[in-house]
Amino acid sequence: MTTNDPYFIDFPGRIKSIQREMALDGVDVYLGSRLRTLSWTTDAFCPWRSYIVIPPEGLPTVFTFVIDAARVADESWLDFDHVLGFAPMGGQDQITAVSDLIKSYLKNGKGVVGVEAGMSNYLPEGNLTHYEYEAFSAALPGARLVNALDIIDRLSMIKDEGTINRFRKAGRMADAGHEAVLKAIQNGGFAKYTETEIAGIAALAMREAGSTWEWSFTGGNEIASGYRTGLMGGACTPPTDRRLRAGEPLMVDLHSTYRLGLGDHTHNYLLAPATERQLWHAKNFVDLVALCLDTYKPGITPSTLADKMMVFCEERGFAEFMVPGFEHGIGMLGDEWRIGRNDGPFPYWTNPDHVYQKNEMLICAIQYACPEENIGFRYENAILITEDGCETMSKFPLAIEVIE
DSSP: OOTTSTTOOOHHHHHHHHHHHHHHHTOSEEEEOSHHHHHHHHSSOOOSSOEEEEOSSSOOEEEEEHHHHHHHHHHSSSOGGGEEEEOSSTTTSHHHHHHHHHHHHSBTTBEEEEEOOOOOSSTTOOOOOHHHHHHHHHHOTTEEEEEOTHHHHHHHSBOOHHHHHHHHHHHHHHHHHHHHHHHHHTTTGGGGOBHHHHHHHHHHHHHHTTOOOOOOTTTSSEEEEGGGGGSTTTTTOOOOSOBOOTTSEEEEEEEEEETTEEEEEEEEEEESSOOHHHHHHHHHHHHHHHHHHHHOOTTOOHHHHHHHHHHHHHHHTOGGGBOSOOEEEEOSTTOEEOOSOSOSSSTTSOOTTOOOOTTBEEEEEEEEEEGGGTEEEEEEEEEEEOSSSEEESOOSOOOEEEEO
């Protein structure tokens, strides 16, 4: 890419910014292992166990499973000399290969190695395991391993224009999936389909629009119908072979990917005939989402936003159906759930008093669940905090239509 490409990201500049922070924090070598770190530094998808070794100056080196190393090197901005494979052979296993490189950057094998340790409710986070920590400690007897993941997190919090444009593009790809689903289910067409088939219709349309992956680790495209929408708002629901039925709700949560930027948008329907009670639930939800999106701006915090939303829910008489959380984090592929830095009262969770700044991104995520009535809704949309509000990445209209 050239600097005038709308999706350009200065990856060498990112490495230099990490190295400056390493110097300030007294870290001699950085050993990254999280998926978000690999994405943010390499511009390549690293699905196998991978590591990036960042020296105090110069280019970093990536280690990934040998069968994928050539592909990662081909897609990354790094050259083939800086993307290496590890394998279960003498001297080529990941602990030996990574440790040998780290030692080459340490004076007499001594120094501080920054690692990524912690916990997450997000399965493929990539924090260093207990075994890996002990193995690297044994292989680097003169080094001191310290937790340094905050370096990446504080640098990646404010998004550059290339990253934002990738999310905008991915959001439009998600819209293409929603348009295809709406076309398929109109005029009673929904009766022909199962949840899995709806997921496939959306996936095909997004792929045709250029999406490279249905990135969610909770089922790709998440589709729920009927009573399944009431399971915490249909949260984390891989589609099933359940057929769509008249008189029931339908939740369509789509996930697109463009150059490691992520599209995520949920749209909800009522399959006719809809009852007055269902319409009441639907209006509650749409009005809440609209208020939430209107509230986001610099200076707001997750806790103040949640308080305002829950007051609205209580005034309208549906607070009991709400999950009292309204967002989760998002960044390049692998960066999900926690917002901001690890500086809150609950380690490795979002700080409820985190103050949003211009050019932060997050997922506006709202779940409404009434399992007793077999109904629930979800809204997810990547948003950018702007000068005085927020910009949604998906532009599909906010509504809950009754599909005749």
